[in-house]
Amino acid sequence: MKRFLAPVAALVAGLALVALLGWTAYSWWESRLPGSYNVMDLGVVEAGGGPASEHAVGHGVNIAGLEGPGGKADLRFTLTATKTTVRLRSGKTVDALTFNGRLPGPELRMHRGDLVEVTLRNEDVEDGVSIHWHGVDVPNAEDGVSGVTQDAVMPGKSYTYRFRPDQAGTFWYHTHQVSADNVARGLYGPLVILPRRAETQGFDFTAVVHNFSGVDVLGTSDRPVREAVPPGTDVRVRLVNSDNFTRRFVLSGTPFRVAAIDGVDVNGPTPISGRRLELGAGGRYDVVFTMPEEPVRLGLVDSPVALTFSRDGSVDLPPVSFDRSFDPATYGRPTPVPTRFDRSFDLDIDSSLAFFDGDFGYQWTVNGGVFPDTPVYSVREGDRVKMRIANDSGDVHPMHLHGHHFRVLSRDGTPVRGSPWWVDTLNVQSGEEYEVAFRADNPGVWMLHCHILGHAADGLNMHLAYEGYRTPFEVGGEAKNDPE
Ligand code: C2O
Ligand code: CU
Secondary structure (H helix, E strand, O other): OHHHHHHHHHHHHHHHHHHHHHHHHHHHHHHOOOOEEOOOOOOEEEOOOOOOOOOOOOOOEEHHHOOOOOOOOOEEEEEEEEEEEEEOOOOOEEEEEEEOOEOOOOOEEEEOOOOEEEEEEEOOOOOOEOOEEEOOOOOHHHOOOEOOOEOOEOOOOEEEEEEOOOOOEEEEEEOOOOHHHHOOOOOEEEEEEEOOOOOOOOEEEEEEEEEEOOEEEEOOEOOOEEEEOOOOOEEEEEEEEOOOOOEEEEEEOOOEEEEEEOOEEOOOOOOEOOOEEEEOOOOEEEEEEEOOOOOEEEEEOOOOOEEEEEOOOOOOOOOOOOOOEOOHHHOOOOOOOOOOOOEEEEEEEEEEEEEEOOEEEEEEEEOOEOOOOOEEEEEOOOOEEEEEEEEOOOOOEEEEEOOOOEEEEEEOOEEOOOOOEEEOEEEEOOOOEEEEEEEOOOOOEEEEEEOOHHHHHOOOEEEEEEOOEEOOOOEEOOOOEOOO
């Protein structure tokens, strides 16, 4: 009997091995991304319980027509991308990619309602460049995503963006071509929109935080900075996190208010103190206070960079630490919450062993699928949309939606109790679950991705697509478009 069974077992084992190898080879083959593709042709289309027509996605009006307004510009900027060796304040040098030779790129300051024209010139950045206006809800064709809303701008070429911002607050801009590498290398800068006709008030300081292979730069300096600010002055510090990880700020020496989050004013912000400010990748907080008699320090946790404000600008203060962190969910004065929705979507982030573009390992998944089998959320213009975002992946993911702001409704089942909490980038910790809502009021094809840009490059990206619109651009191909 035994003598008979052994060959059968061997045969079964052999067949199983062949099947496993076959399945592995097939999975590997299947996971490879094509050399060029339209983002609308891949992905899992979801209608969120709303009407879905057969040609909901990837057909209809060409998004290239969704341009900014014509006519004479009120403001013009030129941003030239170059390879530059930049000497930091400490004397250290970094080999960077820059806009206009600076780190960060120049601050673009404008007013709400201005017609703004920005010319991007690429001098010698071989990967190509584009500019995405992070948090500014521009018309789709101005969104600056290579392979989705334009072709990458190659060396020697230029491209013009036009938009009329209908928001006021703190934003930033960055390349959206090979963004996982090239934002980190320096292709980013701050963008500030003042209210219509408003003058800059008091002392207005933009503090973009960025890390160049281990060296922190806050604003334009990798060393502690001292500023002279007369007592009684209104101070606004615009915190921008252009890094690929959460940054923690500590403001000590005065109570302060968080006046705005992601470029949207908080309703009824009250003075707080003794709270750390945790800012996810891509996010912004505007912090305001009246300069007291004594010095005020803005520090960055685990970092030597800091800003100290004092009467004559001669003071340095030692770091302070706070254990509790600021929670936007319980801050400010509430307003009525939307309750009726036309569509509701799920976005469940996890990780599992799988193939991604021919590589085997732990991959990010969305609703169980590995990119490109991640969702394409299909909406119609005017829809009221609800989305549940959950993260069980073991890592934080700052989820960024282009072209829209969304309002956070609840976290882990608890409704937001404070001011309407509007974000364009929501820092979702592992184990957390949020409900958010937005109005589909900006037609086109929009990215929705993690702003730890390496995660997006590893497949944590998807799209929001308006029914009846299509993009003529492709990822890959001759244009070498590579948005992540
Ligand atoms: Cu600030 Cu798609 O990115
Ligand atoms: Cu992520």
